[in-house]
Amino acid sequence: MTGARLTLTLATPSRAWFDAVEIISLRAEDESGSFGIHVGHADFVTLLTPSVVRWICADGVTRYCAVDGGVLLVSRGTQVSIACREAIPGDSLESLEEAVRRHHAVEDDAARRARVDQLRLHARAVRQMLRYLCPRSGADGADDAATGVMPQ
Structure with missing residues (x-):
């Protein structure tokens, strides 16, 4: 492996953040703890935990x-x-x-807006069901459902 370098590719479903970037070494973390990768490492696959991956680029x-x-x-x-x-x-x-703090703040705000929208939809659906189940009739606005009289 004389002269060989590691290359790093890091991608999410929406973007390739790094594509075949030359690196010297990499540190990451899985369920067993932190580990390092250098040139010549054995073929390896692992599930990473939410963590910070760090690497040293070819320029140090x-x-x-x-x-x-x-x-x-x-x-x-x-x-x-x-x-x-x-x-x-x-x-x-x-x-x-x-950057992580900003990202979490944006996610929290989006989740909060989604909850508010969900509550509004729920309240509107309940109002619609109540209008259907308890229709108003007559000029005086009396509620036939409340009196038990069925409209004919």
Whole structure:
């Protein structure tokens, strides 16, 4: 493996964040704990836990990416592939932490709006059912359903 380098591909369903980026090493985390990958690593597949993956680029710069779980695959001792539902990359742990906070705030706000919309739909459906089950009749607005008189 003289001169061989690792390449990293990291993708979500909507985007390839990194595609065949040359790296020196990578650290990730699965259920058994943290582990490292270097050139020549045995073929390997594991389920990642929600965590921060970090790697050292060919130029010596360390990069980070928060992942929401996922699958990590090492093949031929030189290719590392990560597939996950969500990924948030960062150049430093501080910038990554801020990006994750912003991402969670946006998700929380969207979930809150969805709950409000769901409650509005539910209330509208209940009102519609009540109108159907308790129709009003007569000019005086008396409710025949309340008096037990059926309209003819």
